[in-house]
Amino acid sequence: MQPVDLLLLKPMQPSVMDALARSFTLHRADTAPDRDRFYAEIGPRIRGMATGAQAPVDADLIARLPNLEIVASFGVGYDTIDTKAAAARGIVVTNTPDVLTDEVADLALGLLLATVRQIPQADRYLRAGHWPKSPYQLTATLRGRTVGILGLGRIGRAIARRLEGFGVSIAYHGRRPQDDVGYAYHSSLLGLAHAADVLMVVAPGGPETNGLVGAEVLAALGPDGILINVARGSVIDEPALVAALQAGTIHSAGLDVFAREPHVPADLAALDHVVLLPHVGSASVHTRETMGRLVVDNLSHWFGGNGPLTPVPETPWAGQA
Template identity: 40%
Template sequence: MGDKVDRPLLLVGQPLLAPLLPLLASDHDVIALWEEPDATQLARVDAVIWAGEFALDRSLIDAMPRLSLIACFTVGYDGVDLALAKARGIAVTHAGDANAQDVADHAIGLMIAHRRWIVGGDRHLRAGLWTIEAKTRTRSMGGARLGIIGMGSIGIAVAERAQAMRMQVSWWGPRDKPALPWPRTDSLEALARQSDILLVAARADESNRGMISRAIMDALGPDGLLVNVARGQLVDETALIAALKSGDLGGAAIDVFDPEPTDPARWVDVPNVVLTPHTGGATHEAVGRMAQMLIANLSAHFAGESLPSPVRL
């Protein structure tokens, strides 16, 4: 990259990305947003390293006239104003499908944990409630009707796993994909109505906030299971809690929340729910791939080469 004075200046956005600082500092100058850089420093920033689930404020972009790249370390980039980036000529990249397989594993794990009563059974045993006289029956995965919302890399990976488990797979998304072997329903509500398990794996933006409404939960019904590994904002969380408490929805297995981190008190008396703290894609292997993709995008951008995983603006 040449002499240090000629090196690009990167702004790292969130403390959770702090482990990246030594890696980035080998070829770039780096400052951290949480250390409150002054206006002079921000004016020199060439690229932002961002966790895509957080909103990137317009005022921060305005303070960086040299900004030419928003590099999301994450797969998601819903916190980035793509229209603004396009208008300013700022490229946007993300981690591609670096964690898709691990998120798919987690989604299947959530389904099994809830449907086969693994978490509940653990609590039952620890509470001393297991007796010889009574044994709880659970539901088989084989034959279960799985509806997948969003057939990107994660949705396809889940469908492949579900098919191997003898589940019946169908899906819905705003655009048809005729090459897929699984049938697409006419609407989201139709998918919910015909499913035993409804998986949310769609990309989030402002157009689909709250798409899993009370009407969709009612269509899934008192025997249905809602699983979300996408973004918390896709589900009307207040309606979800009410539907679980009333029994109008059979259960939920949730890895993502709105906002995050979620208030644990919100879930204390909510029945039939399995919760994980947004760990679906957080494996050592996936994070390693995300770091490699970030470095590849930075290197290509500052070398004037094609970006390995651009976001289409």
Template identity: 50%
Template sequence: MTDAAIDILQTHKLLASCEAGLAERYTVHKLHEATDRAAFLAEVGPRIRAIAGGNVDPGLIAALPKLEIIANFGVGYDSIDTAAARAANVRVTNTPNVLNDAVAELTIGLMVALARRIPQADQFVRQGKWPHAGFGLFSELTGKTVGILGLGRIGKEIATRAQAMKMRVVYYGRKRQPTEPHVFYDNLVDMARDCDWLVIIALGGKGTERIVSREVLTALGPKGRLVNVARGTLVDEDAMLELLQSGGLGGAALDVFVNEPAVPEAFFALDNVVLSPHQGSATTQTRDAMGALVIANLDAHFAGEPLPSAVV
């Protein structure tokens, strides 16, 4: 059972519905609102049994001697040092599945926006240019091959939607998934060379940093387009920008960046990119479900029940 006497630490701002649910069940201490982080942790740290949110490094774990669980808000948990959590016997959960549809929908939306230059078309009309000139002819998704880097839960939803758009789907991953009908590649450069589109939806972290290298981007080529809805760190951002500028890469639709929200200004001048402010799961429906799953994981832990979505 939940108990308001249980102290938890909230590491960053969460959705209002999630914060309200946490406050109903637990005594919440908001680290992100503390003016003196060290003093704050010295005061409340010895009482904290759980964390709601991410951005958890070994130092924070060490400052919380009674910590039992970290309930991350998000499917990606690369902002949490899971090795340090495991060493301290601290459980870690995330919020998978509930955001699959939202991210998959945005992915297809970004692809259509890039192929048909929808943001530019909007500005073309707003700026009064239409009466004086035609907008031009661009591309479509029908008949194209899309390579998915990371055919996990969200990747599969993207694949389903891409097939509905009459696209051919192939994928790259650590191993072939025998029950999936799509062609599997064990070499990312080879897949990029054979694709019209490369969609990135793998987990971030040290194991995948810059996995989309200059070599991969060059293989994708002048007619190829890249979509990143995972983490900016998976791509060699400098190489991508250089190739977009030179025509070595056909286009990019980006929902994530290496140092977001700071986006390199050079992207702003490019007509072959669509930029999005990391909004893959940013719908009220999905964020409410994510918050509910954070709370469900905490409730289950303190009730001694199996965790709905444990990663450690």
């Protein structure tokens, strides 16, 4: 049987690309010198797609692929994929949930500790030779804090379980209260920000959450407040955050994601009381390999006639299950 034609929008790690090349006829959009000509020639043959969060799949691209059946996305977030356009065509979208939950939750706790205790700043202080002259300044603490989690999904819950070991109070905001947890629920994000002095952002991206954490929420968090974001940069109003950090409206921030990655606002990067990471929440060898295998397995199962393994709820397969 002729191998299925598969579109790869951007490179993945070599083991994943090798696995895809063994099972499919691979067509790489990222190396095509003329994208319009590429899609005109290859588009009608494409039945599957492998992509990641930094390669948007919009309605125009979907329209260029008249025989597309499945989009397998590398990552848990899929806000850069037009799932409405996919669903209208009967195209299934899959993501890679669960396999990265623990890695991102670990990173979130590390980022929180690094921000509260100024670990990167203290490291720079030592390396610059300042310690013999005077001890490093005293820092803030986790003691006595309430951590508010925006988005108590898989990753949010994993973060909350880890936080329990630190003896902090935990609260959350989401679409609805969850009966199987004992954390305090707040029906509004503003209410959560007033109640907490750490706001941990784990909400999905997309139009519904765009700029959700803005000036009013940051003001409610207060001058001792700390913002941590391991979700999507779009959830934060970045200019409002920069202004809040510059004015002392909040204490500090730890960010793994940004609105226009890989570009970080210069005003934000210039601040010394923030910790900034280059979107590395799931970026361990182990987890990225596992995510890649799930991308391959979703495609292999689909074209083997066994359905997708991890379909997102907005596209048709979830409705048929």
